[in-house]
Amino acid sequence: xxxxxxxxxxxxxxxxxxxxxxxxxxxxxxxxxxxxxxxxxxxxxxxxxxxxxxxxxxxxxxxxxxxxxxxxxxxxxxxxxxxxxxxxxxxxxxxxxxxxxxxxxxxxxxxxxxxxxxxxxxxxxxxxxxxxxxxxxxxxxxxxxxxxxxxxxxxxxxxxxxxxxxxxxxxxxxxxxxxxxxxxxxxxxxxxxxxxxxxxxxxxxxxxxxxxxxxxxxxxxxxxxxxxxxxxxxxxxxxxxxxxxxxxxxxxxxxxxxxxxxxxxxxxxxxxxxxxxxxxxxxxxxxxxxxxxxxxxxxxxxxxxxxxxxxxxxxxxxxxxxxxxxxxxxxxxxxxxxxxxxxxxxxxxxxxxxxxxxxxxxxxxxxxxxxxxxxxxxxxxxxxxxxxxxxxxxx
Numbered sequence: 001x002x003x004x005x006x007x008x009x010x011x012x013x014x015x016x017x018x019x020x021x022x023x024x025x026x027x028x029x030x031x032x033x034x035x036x037x038x039x040x041x042x043x044x045x046x047x048x049x050x051x052x053x054x055x056x057x058x059x060x061x062x063x064x065x066x067x068x069x070x071x072x073x074x075x076x077x078x079x080x081x082x083x084x085x086x087x088x089x090x091x092x093x094x095x096x097x098x099x100x101x102x103x104x105x106x107x108x109x110x111x112x113x114x115x116x117x118x119x120x121x122x123x124x125x126x127x128x129x130x131x132x133x134x135x136x137x138x139x140x141x142x143x144x145x146x147x148x149x150x151x152x153x154x155x156x157x158x159x160x161x162x163x164x165x166x167x168x169x170x171x172x173x174x175x176x177x178x179x180x181x182x183x184x185x186x187x188x189x190x191x192x193x194x195x196x197x198x199x200x201x202x203x204x205x206x207x208x209x210x211x212x213x214x215x216x217x218x219x220x221x222x223x224x225x226x227x228x229x230x231x232x233x234x235x236x237x238x239x240x241x242x243x244x245x246x247x248x249x250x251x252x253x254x255x256x257x258x259x260x261x262x263x264x265x266x267x268x269x270x271x272x273x274x275x276x277x278x279x280x281x282x283x284x285x286x287x288x289x290x291x292x293x294x295x296x297x298x299x300x301x302x303x304x305x306x307x308x309x310x311x312x313x314x315x316x317x318x319x320x321x322x323x324x325x326x327x328x329x330x331x332x333x334x335x336x337x338x339x340x341x342x343x344x345x346x347x348x349x350x351x352x353x354x355x356x357x358x359x360x361x362x363x364x365x366x367x368x369x370x371x372x373x374x375x376x377x378x379x380x381x382x383x384x385x386x387x388x389x390x391x392x393x394x395x
Contacts, residue, residue, distance in 0.1 A: 003028035004157045004393055005027075005028045005157055006028065006029050006156050006157060006158050007156040007158075007159045007160070008030070008031045008032070008159075009031075009160070010031075010161065010163045010172075010361070011032075011128065011130075012039060012164055012172070012173070012361060013039070013042055013378040013379055014162040014360040014378040014381060015031060015162035015361070015382065016031070016039065016117060017360075017378075017379050017382030017383055018382045019031050020386075021383055021386035021387065022386050022389065023125060024124065027390075029124075029126045029127065030127045030154065030156070031121075031128050031129065032129050032132040032134065032154075033128070033131075033132065033172065034132060034133040035130060035131070035171070036131055038118065038128060038130065039110070040172050041164070041168060041171040042110050042114060043110045043114065045110060045375070049108045049109070050105055050109060050110045051102045051375070052085070052095065052103050052105065052376070053372035053373075053375065054103060054371050055103055062076060064368050065368050065377065066367070066368075068365065068367070072366060072381070075349075075380040075381050075383070075384035076376065076377065078387075079379060079380040079383040079384070081372070084376060084379055085103060091116040091120065092112075092116055093105045093106070093113045102372050129147075131147060132146070132152070133145060135151070138153060141155070157356070157393060158357070159356065159358070160359070160385060160386070160389060161177070161359050161360075161363065162360045162363065163177045164363060165335060165338075165363060166187040166331075167331065167332075169331055170331075173362070175187050175336070177363065181344075181351070183341045183344035184339060184340055184341070185338040185339060185340075187336045187337070187338040188330065188337045188338050189243070189247065189327045189330040189332075189333035190243060190333055190336055191240040191334035191335050191367075192247070192327050192330070192332065192333035193233055193240075193327070193333075194239065194243075194246060194326065194327055195232050195326045195327070196233040196323065196324060198233075198303070199306065202299050202302075203231055206229045206296045207230060209228070209295075209296040210226060210296075211226060211227045211229065211262075212294075213226070213264065213265070214226065214227060214238060214261060214262060215264035216239065216242055216258055216260055217258070218245060218246055218249075219245045221241075221242060221245065223238045225237045225238030225241065226238060229296060232328065233324070233328060234258075234324075235332075237370065242258070244337065246327075247327050247337075250327065255325055256324045257322065258324055259320065259322070260300070260322055261318050262297045262300070262320060263317055263318065268315075271318060272312065274290075275288070275291055275312070275317065276313055285298050287313075288301060288317075301313065304321065335367060336362065337367040339362065339365040340363060340364055345358075345364070348384075348385070349364075349381065349384060349388050355392075358388060358392075360381040360384070360385035360386075362378060364381065
């Protein structure tokens with residue numbers, strides 16, 4: 001039997017997972033990517049340890065996908081975190097679970113895993129064509145690519161698109177595909193920082209300073225973690241965890257007020273006893289320093305007072321208001337929200353408007369927090385779309 005030719009466009013985690021499943025089933029797989037080498041965003045993610053997935057119970061895990069849970073759940077149940085961990089181990093990359101429940105390769109980077117994966121795909125007969133930028137379809141339905149030798153076409157029996165979102169475009173996912181597909185919800189930054197109107201003095205002194213052991217609160221959600229002051233605002237893990245509701249609030253109302261607890265481990269009453277009485281001739285900075293605040297935290301309290309805050313000092317330390325004016329640019333976001341709307345694809349991840357064209361990964365309309373949920377959904381939708389494509393070919 002002659003292997004069926006299949007094209008995969010996008011050599012990130014979702015696309016490569018599709019390639020593996022299809023090649024194992026006997027398809028002749030060609031993967032196209034516009035970058036000079038595959039998996040570039042995966043490699044950048046690996047610089048922070050490569051958080052593959054999370055070990056929390058599956059029901060809680062699935063809730064992390066919010067409204068998209070109903071569409072992602074079958075794919076994740078079919079290829080759950082346990083399966084992803086076994087897959088990594090089979091590539092010679094043992095994993096471990098950190099104290100936070102996050103799962104990492106013991107190597108704490110992506111390059112060994114990616115090298116082993118690409119070697120296995122090559123052994124399965126998968127062809128990789130880099131520097132091929134997808135341009136859409138020609139009048140006969142063939143795929144068009146801008147390649148080093150000029151425009152080329154490819155006519156497969158089926159196509160899988162795994163082009164990613166629009167975050168970190170220099171790594172390959174620039175969202176240029178949006179105009180080529182129907183029913184795309186606008187791509188927006190997710191797991192992103194936010195803009196704040198810092199004073200010039202605060203910006204010059206504290207840009208790049210970390211805020212450690214803090215808590216952030218918005219819309220009834222409270223998150224412990226860390227953040228970093230940027231020249232234009234605030235970013236970091238605790239901010240990313242609240243980025244979706246903050247982004248939507250800003251879109252609806254123009255701004256959003258985030259509350260920052262600079263001393264989450266100290267009771268409000270105890271802090272009031274230390275801060276709200278007479279200062280005894282001390283400067284404000286020294287008074288706050290004696291209460292255990294770092295210089296950047298003192299600067300934040302002073303920013304609020306200069307902006308007209310009248311709350312007692314203890315209240316500012318426990319619930320400092322930060323007026324966010326906009327999300328930071330999508331080019332700096334960890335991931336993106338939006339993408340091809342779910343009603344445009346069927347249960348096999350096939351485009352209803354283009355039979356034989358399947359989608360996987362971040363270009364679908366879903367988002368999730370950091371913590372392993374992003375990569376898990378990319379791997380799981382890749383495996384599910386590959387199975388859907390095989391079913392369609394069998395028909």
